[in-house]
Amino acid sequence: MNNRISVLNKLIARKLTIRQAVILLNLSERQVSRLKTKLLKFGVSGLIHGLTGKQSNNPGDKDLYKFAVDIVREQYKDFGPTLACEHLLTDHKIKVNREVLRKKLITAKIWKDKKRKNQIYRHRRIPKTSYGEMAQYDGSYEHWLEDRGDTGEICLLMAVDDATSNLQNLLFTSDEGTKCTMEFWKQYLLIHGKPLSVYLDNFSTYKSPKIQRDLDPYATTQFGRAMAELGITLIFANSPQAKGRVERRFGNLQDRLIKEMRLSEISSIFEANDYTQKIFIPWFNNRYGQVAKTTQDIHQLLTNYERENLDAIFSIQTIHRVNNDFTVKHGGLFYQLLKSKNVGIFRKDKVIVEDRLDGSRKIRKGDKYLDFQKLTERLKKITKPQTMLPRKRYRVSENHPYRKFLFGRHDRTQSRTF
Numbered sequence: 409m410n411n412r413i414s415v416l417n418k419l420i421a422r423k424l425t426i427r428q429a430v431i432l433l434n435l436s437e438r439q440v441s442r443l444k445t446k447l448l449k450f451g452v453s454g455l456i457h458g459l460t461g462k463q464s465n466n467p468g469d470k471d472l473y474k475f476a477v478d479i480v481r482e483q484y485k486d487f488g489p490t491l492a493c494e495h496l497l498t499d500h501k502i503k504v505n506r507e508v509l510r511k512k513l514i515t516a517k518i519w520k521d522k523k524r525k526n527q528i529y530r531h532r533r534i535p536k537t538s539y540g541e542m543a544q545y546d547g548s549y550e551h552w553l554e555d556r557g558d559t560g561e562i563c564l565l566m567a568v569d570d571a572t573s574n575l576q577n578l579l580f581t582s583d584e585g586t587k588c589t590m591e592f593w594k595q596y597l598l599i600h601g602k603p604l605s606v607y608l609d610n611f612s613t614y615k616s617p618k619i620q621r622d623l624d625p626y627a628t629t630q631f632g633r634a635m636a637e638l639g640i641t642l643i644f645a646n647s648p649q650a651k652g653r654v655e656r657r658f659g660n661l662q663d664r665l666i667k668e669m670r671l672s673e674i675s676s677i678f679e680a681n682d683y684t685q686k687i688f689i690p691w692f693n694n695r696y697g698q699v700a701k702t703t704q705d706i707h708q709l710l711t712n713y714e715r716e717n718l719d720a721i722f723s724i725q726t727i728h729r730v731n732n733d734f735t736v737k738h739g740g741l742f743y744q745l746l747k748s749k750n751v752g753i754f755r756k757d758k759v760i761v762e763d764r765l766d767g768s769r770k771i772r773k774g775d776k777y778l779d780f781q782k783l784t785e786r787l788k789k790i791t792k793p794q795t796m797l798p799r800k801r802y803r804v805s806e807n808h809p810y811r812k813f814l815f816g817r818h819d820r821t822q823s824r825t826f
Contacts, residue, residue: 412455416440416447476504477512484667489513491664495671533650535571539700540707542570542643543596543603544654547584550662557675564661565592568654570607571700574693575657576600578684580677586613586630590722591765593631597638597718601707605641607651615644634721638714660696720770724763729756735783736761736771743771746779753778 415432418424419440424432429440446454476496484492489510496502513519536542545568549561563584567576577596581588608614616627628636635642645651665688674680714721728736730753734745738761745753751773759778762770771778804810 412443413447413452416444416455419444420448472502473504473508473512476502476509477516477518480509480513481516481518485518487667488663489519491667535573535653535700537571537701538704538706539569539571539574540600540603540705542605542607543567543576544570544607544651546608546651546654546658548658548662549584550666552580552666552669553675553677553680554666554670556670556673562677563588564658565589566654566657566661567592567596567606568657570653572693572698573653573657574697575689578681578689580680580684584611584613586724587765589613589631590634593635594718594722594765597710601709602638602640603707605643606635607643607645607654609648609651610644610646614642630724633725637721639708660692664692719764719766720762722765723770726761726763727758728761729758730754736780738769742783743780744783745771746781748779751776751778 412433415424415429419426419429426437426440430437433440435443443455479496479500479502480487480492484495487495489506492513493504493506493509496504510519514521545566547563547565549563551560552562552564563581565577565579565581565584565588568574569576577592577599579588579592579595581591612629614629614631616629616632620627632642648655665684668688669680669683672683674683710718726738728738730736730745732755734753734755735742736745736759737743745759753773757773759771759773762772764770771780
């Protein structure tokens with residue numbers, strides 16, 4: 409205030425130009441002219457805001473906000489101001505201002521302001537221009553159903569489009585392992601098609617351990633092999649901040665999705681998956697989705713071959729050699745290969761055993777599948793018992809030269825004669 413009075417007095421005394429006063433006060437020319445007029449007309453008191461110490465011209469309905477705070481305390485105690493405002497409007501037909509409600513909740517000690525800590529500066533990566541150009545993917549373990557039904561931590565797998573930040577797919581599973589990840593992406597491809605690339609972390613499901621890559625530079629995981637067959641590029645992030653869009657979406661869902669499922673009384677993984685696909689994803693994308701720079705969807709459709717062989721692509725594949733008795737050992741069990749007219753099988757041939765997501769098992773050589781049957785007990789070799797004959801003792805003859813030589817007692821000075 410003192411600085412403002414000093415600058416305005418110099419302006420009135422014509423020691424400063426109005427352009428210099430604008431720079432010093434960091435105000436517009438119009439505002440500086442107003443302050444100069446008020447100072448000349450009313451003195452220093454004219455620089456004080458007219459509503460200081462008075463009630464706001466738009467105070468709002470105190471009883472309405474008191475009623476809203478009571479509802480939040482009773483039903484939405486752990487809801488944020490934004491989410492609480494939405495539910496007050498949709499469920500109770502009460503329209504309140506978010507910022508006013510936030511201040512009321514802070515005063516009532518229901519909500520605490522979140523202060524951001526100093527963070528390391530990171531350059532923001534520019535989003536992709538088209539929908540389907542890149543999908544960010546990750547999993548999050550959380551008590552998504554709280555204490556209802558399937559208790560404990562559940563893994564939520566999620567893919568977010570990089571250009572629009574839309575939720576592309578959600579799937580509640582038991583873990584972030586290979587089979588659950590393959591089930592997620594099989595569902596994704598049938599709904600959207602193939603993205604050009606997928607941005608994910610260095611978890612062992614997606615990327616082979618460094619020790620294995622040191623031994624074999626081309627080593628890949630089952631998931632990596634499946635995505636390579638489909639022509640989808642995997643990009644690995646070096647930090648969680650690099651794939652910030654999917655990480656921020658998890659923050660949104662850990663706040664909103666948990667509470668929405670609580671209000672809908674969802675208590676099982678099956679119900680949660682059905683709810684997210686039919687209700688939550690469309691609502692969330694309509695509410696928080698962004699517009700890409702281009703309107704083009706560059707997801708690639710699955711070819712007929714890929715669609716027909718999707719179960720084989722998303723399977724756990726293991727290479728084995730055919731034994732001499734035309735059996736294959738896999739998972740501690742033996743499988744007898746049967747004769748086939750279309751495929752020639754020889755001993756020591758390499759075959760591929762497919763463990764599919766539905767629990768079935770297939771064996772193929774190249775791209776042709778073989779007939780086989782599971783052996784409950786492997787046949788053992790029949791060995792004939794051998795009769796042991798008594799060993800014949802060899803006896804040296806009486807005139808053998810061996811008998812003419814006395815070991816250790818002969819005269820070393822004399823020549824040996826036999």
